[in-house]
Amino acid sequence: MSNPEKTTTIEEIKDRLGSSKIAILTDFQGLNVAEMTELRKLLRGSGIDYKVYKNTLTRIAAEELGIVGIEKYLTGTTALAFSKSDDFVTPTKIVKDFGAKHQRFKVKAGVLNKKAVSSEDVFSLTSLPPREFLVAMVLGGLQSPVSKLLSLFQAPMREFAGLLRSLAEKRTGESAVDLPSQADTKSEEQINESEHIEDSSDNQINESQ
16 A cells, blocks of 8 residues: 555544544454345445455554544454444444354454443443433433533443443333423533422423523
8 A cells, every 4th residue: 555545544544533433343254245235234224334444554544633542453354334423332232242152253342432441341331321310311301410421421431331221220110301302401400409300290301492
């Protein structure tokens, strides 16, 4: 590969990594053409791109983006699944289920918020509650100030997933809140004042926005 081609590929990787909410690094060694086609079809059906790149070029692209901790996972064959969706469950579940079916396929790691996380952390995302439930849970009764909520999202991935599962379990059996499809962002004071939002009608919710 010539230098201009390498530069173009590096820029392509940077663009994909930079625009993805999650990227999953996989080892596809041992898969045949039919199996690779099957995997690409599964991922493409959920709007997820799957591309094979050289480790050296991926490392350079990651370094230029400031992604931390990815170097140790760039060995052997590497293909990356890029998802631009806030839905982390779908891509992680697809690769996890595919790996269970095809033993030679392995998940190496993931990239979230410019940080590499282990395959264990990637798989922990498959058990997260749906995004809509988490939004309703937060706006409908989470007692933490916004500053504490933000610190939750900045926690390490294993802790992050565990805390969200714990919060979701605490909400089991409580009424879910029907939220507008495009709710305005509430201030910290509004969230604190929405302590009893589950008992409010849909009209009251709309009036509070």
